[in-house]
Amino acid sequence: MGLTFQKISKKYGAVVAIKHAEMKIDNGEVRAILGGNGSGKSTLAKVLGGLISKDTGEIIFDGNVIDFKSPKDAKKNHVIMTSQELSLFGNLTVEENICICDIPVKGVFADKKKIKEKSLEILKVMRLENIASKKVEELAPNQQYMVELAKALVQDPKILIIDEITSALYREDVEIVDDIIKNLKKKGCIVLFISHRMAELYAMCDSVTIMKNGETLGTYAMQEKTESELLLLMVGMKVDTTRERKNHQTESRKDIFIKAPHIKIPSYGTEESLEIGRGEIIGVAGLQGHGQTDLIDALYGVFGEIKLEMDENEISIHNSRQAVTRGFAFISGDRERDGTFQERNLAENVAAVKELVKHEKITDTRAILDSFNVKYDNPGQLITALSGGNQQKVVVGRWLSTKPKLLLANDPTKGIDVKARSDLHKEFAKLAGEGSAVIMISSDDDELVNVTSMVECSRVIVMYEGHISAILEGASITRENISAAAMPIEEKTNVDVAERGGLDE
Amino acid sequence: MNKVKKLISWNAFPALLLFVIFLGINGIMTGGLSVSFFRSFISTNAGAICVAIGVTATILVAGTDISLGSIVSLVNVVIVTAFEKGFSVPQAATLGLLSALLCGMFNGFIVGVMRINPLLATFATSTAFAGIALWILPYPGGYIDFSFGDWYLGNMFGFIPTPVILIGILVILWILVMKLPMGLHIYALGKDVKKAYASGINVAALRFFVHTFAGLAAGIAGICISANICAGSPTVGSTMSMNSIAAAVIGGVSLNGGIGGIWGGIFGASFLSILISIVVSANLSSVVQSFIQGLILLIGVTVSIAAADKELKTKIKRAIGGKR
Numbered sequence: 001m002g003l004t005f006q007k008i009s010k011k012y013g014a015v016v017a018i019k020h021a022e023m024k025i026d027n028g029e030v031r032a033i034l035g036g037n038g039s040g041k042s043t044l045a046k047v048l049g050g051l052i053s054k055d056t057g058e059i060i061f062d063g064n065v066i067d068f069k070s071p072k073d074a075k076k077n078h079v080i081m082t083s084q085e086l087s088l089f090g091n092l093t094v095e096e097n098i099c100i101c102d103i104p105v106k107g108v109f110a111d112k113k114k115i116k117e118k119s120l121e122i123l124k125v126m127r128l129e130n131i132a133s134k135k136v137e138e139l140a141p142n143q144q145y146m147v148e149l150a151k152a153l154v155q156d157p158k159i160l161i162i163d164e165i166t167s168a169l170y171r172e173d174v175e176i177v178d179d180i181i182k183n184l185k186k187k188g189c190i191v192l193f194i195s196h197r198m199a200e201l202y203a204m205c206d207s208v209t210i211m212k213n214g215e216t217l218g219t220y221a222m223q224e225k226t227e228s229e230l231l232l233l234m235v236g237m238k239v240d241t242t243r244e245r246k247n248h249q250t251e252s253r254k255d256i257f258i259k260a261p262h263i264k265i266p267s268y269g270t271e272e273s274l275e276i277g278r279g280e281i282i283g284v285a286g287l288q289g290h291g292q293t294d295l296i297d298a299l300y301g302v303f304g305e306i307k308l309e310m311d312e313n314e315i316s317i318h319n320s321r322q323a324v325t326r327g328f329a330f331i332s333g334d335r336e337r338d339g340t341f342q343e344r345n346l347a348e349n350v351a352a353v354k355e356l357v358k359h360e361k362i363t364d365t366r367a368i369l370d371s372f373n374v375k376y377d378n379p380g381q382l383i384t385a386l387s388g389g390n391q392q393k394v395v396v397g398r399w400l401s402t403k404p405k406l407l408l409a410n411d412p413t414k415g416i417d418v419k420a421r422s423d424l425h426k427e428f429a430k431l432a433g434e435g436s437a438v439i440m441i442s443s444d445d446d447e448l449v450n451v452t453s454m455v456e457c458s459r460v461i462v463m464y465e466g467h468i469s470a471i472l473e474g475a476s477i478t479r480e481n482i483s484a485a486a487m488p489i490e491e492k493t494n495v496d497v498a499e500r501g502g503l504d505e
Numbered sequence: 506m507n508k509v510k511k512l513i514s515w516n517a518f519p520a521l522l523l524f525v526i527f528l529g530i531n532g533i534m535t536g537g538l539s540v541s542f543f544r545s546f547i548s549t550n551a552g553a554i555c556v557a558i559g560v561t562a563t564i565l566v567a568g569t570d571i572s573l574g575s576i577v578s579l580v581n582v583v584i585v586t587a588f589e590k591g592f593s594v595p596q597a598a599t600l601g602l603l604s605a606l607l608c609g610m611f612n613g614f615i616v617g618v619m620r621i622n623p624l625l626a627t628f629a630t631s632t633a634f635a636g637i638a639l640w641i642l643p644y645p646g647g648y649i650d651f652s653f654g655d656w657y658l659g660n661m662f663g664f665i666p667t668p669v670i671l672i673g674i675l676v677i678l679w680i681l682v683m684k685l686p687m688g689l690h691i692y693a694l695g696k697d698v699k700k701a702y703a704s705g706i707n708v709a710a711l712r713f714f715v716h717t718f719a720g721l722a723a724g725i726a727g728i729c730i731s732a733n734i735c736a737g738s739p740t741v742g743s744t745m746s747m748n749s750i751a752a753a754v755i756g757g758v759s760l761n762g763g764i765g766g767i768w769g770g771i772f773g774a775s776f777l778s779i780l781i782s783i784v785v786s787a788n789l790s791s792v793v794q795s796f797i798q799g800l801i802l803l804i805g806v807t808v809s810i811a812a813a814d815k816e817l818k819t820k821i822k823r824a825i826g827g828k829r
Contacts, residue, residue, distance in 0.1 A: 071704070101705050110685060
């Protein structure tokens with residue numbers, strides 16, 4: 001039986017989103033769909049989920065042709081989709097959000113007790129019971145993703161589509177998701193898994209379908225192909241993957257140009273200090289919500305005044321505008337909220353900082369867009385017309401065109417494909433090579449290991465409960481050391497980490 | 506302590522506070538608050554409160570309805586004309602209410618099913634409804650039997666003033682709706698239409714419902730006003746649309762949708778009403794009157810929006826508290 005896609009195609013106006021998609025998935029199979037940004041995988045997921053209608057082709061599930069007119073229709077048939085954009089409502093509580101698609105009733109009224117029970121049951125599996133009555137807008141992004149998944153699970157899926165959900169999750173969440181998926185498998189549920197993180201795909205999926213330019217290229221058993229073979233199929237050219245990397249430089253003298261002795265971490269009420277050298281890439285690692293975001297926000301003046309020593313001058317930054325004039329740049333993985341101006345075109349998005357804040361003219365928007373390999377028609381098109389990865393490249397272009405001295409990046413490669421990711425890494429390395437510094441948070445430890453290996457001078461700082469628990473340099477920057485330092489209580493002793501000392505006094 | 510905190514952080518709290526303060530000012534100016542003052546206050550302003558309840562419902566789903574004032578006018582002329590054509594008072598009032606419901610359903614159809622922007626749609630229907638009202642009764646005039654007024658100014662169930670019962674009907678209806686699964690759906694829709702659709706919520710039906718409810722509220726407002734003045738005027742509700750939106754905003758209802766509740770609309774409208782009565786009783790010239798009204802309205806809207814803005818709050822706290 002299972003699920004079969006036959007000759008699916010979909011056009012948006014003149015843009016072909018899916019040219020020809022064809023695949024077959026068995027019951028209880030976990031299928032990865034792999035492709036670059038804009039390869040049509042999200043569109044395919046939306047077609048299945050009833051969010052958009054297809055132009056041609058048929059979808060057959062357990063022998064019946066299915067053609068959902070709306071998400072409601074799809075949900076009735078237990079085809080559930082969790083999306084990249086999230087479907088949660090910030091003004092409602094977690095439990096209300098989880099049950100919103102099918103609110104339990106007592107007579108005609110909503111049954112509040114049942115809502116609570118139902119959502120607690122699922123939250124327990126995720127070890128998130130304590131957030132049940134919080135409003136979703138108060139949650140960290142990765143918790144929101146977990147709630148999104150909980151919302152899907154509560155609907156008893158027969159086909160579950162997970163679109164990019166793991167790209168913002170941290171390691172311990174990923175393990176929970178892994179367990180949940182194994183459970184679904186046992187029940188015979190089909191899981192379509194869209195993710196860019198190869199390690200997760202290998203851990204969770206049985207098979208993989210490659211999509212490129214709106215076409216399904218082929219389906220392989222997950223173990224049949226190596227990572228680089230898959231990437232080769234997907235982008236049609238060789239990409240530096242996270243596994244192949246240069247050796248880290250061992251210890252080189254830093255040319256410190258920014259000293260930040262008092263960085264406030266409001267979530268924990270702690271203070272940290274950091275010295276930043278020219279040409280340095282500083283990776284910030286740690287488990288979710290241990291103050292990494294606060295560290296970057298504080299440097300950017302989000303929490304009010306911060307005193308810095310920059311090029312031997314005492315300066316203080318009160319807000320982000322002053323930070324920008326001092327040559328700071330800020331790139332967030334949360335594009336929708338902190339990155340793009342959605343109703344504006346590419347040229348305006350690129351010009352936002354340079355023209356509006358720094359009052360400098362941008363002479364050639366196309367040159368900037370081209371230099372960052374953005375795929376676009378013309379600078380006048382809306383930024384929302386681009387795929388996620390390309391949108392992020394536009395945002396990066398906006399900031400790098402201002403020639404920042406310090407780039408602050410908060411999980412900048414969230415939800416973008418491997419090719420775009422390595423493009424961004426190269427840009428960061430280039431910036432560092434020109435004598436600027438980059439501070440980058442990532443929820444993906446491999447990414448940090450990789451990006452810090454690209455420059456001569458680099459560190460990874462690991463945060464734990466609002467403090468820097470370890471600073472790794474040179475050869476000690478490894479995935480294992482980062483993991484160990486992120487949970488210092490358990491394994492601190494048997495790992496060779498450069499313990500930070502003398503700063504707490 | 507916890508309850509006090511909860512009250513203070515309530516969306517509608519600033520409006521309640523403003524209402525109480527200005528009620529006090531009014532009491533000082535007129536020499537004490539009496540039961541008869543409350544009776545006349547509620548019977549004069551029940552209409553405005555009902556319209557504010559109606560418009561709050563539409564704003565909660567991130568829409569709006571600026572045709573409610575015109576519907577009030579229409580209800581008024583329908584009741585007067587029907588009475589003069591020989592219908593009894595209850596029959597005439599029922600006809601008025603039905604016409605308001607029809608108007609609301611029409612709005613709901615255009616906004617919900619045809620998916621026209623609610624501001625534009627209700628702007629257009631507002632003009633149309635006002636036109637129909639003028640067509641039915643071109644000049645102010647006409648008359649309704651005073652039994653209507655007596656019923657309205659009297660009590661029901663012995664001691665509860667009729668206008669309070671009429672407002673109560675709307676409030677109870679809304680509270681019941683909030684207890685349905687639909688209640689959550691309304692707040693979800695107000696937050697984000699696309700997500701609501703993706704979550705399988707019937708967007709068109711919800712929009713249809715809130716506009717119908719707003720129509721009903723305008724209908725009851727029309728009955729209140731008609732009974733209070735016992736005469737017909739085709740423009741009686743013309744200023745009510747915008748006033749009611751301002752009332753909702755003062756009451757902490759976010760124009761972006763999804764935040765607030767009908768109590769906000771009720772307190773906001775009460776505050777505006779008491780404000781108007783203070784300015785009127787101060788014996789100022791009409792020019793100064795509207796200037797002061799406008800000024801206080803502006804302050805009210807600004808304060809309530811500032812009170813709801815968390816970021817602004819922390820900024821102010823930081824400015825007052827110095828370095829943290």
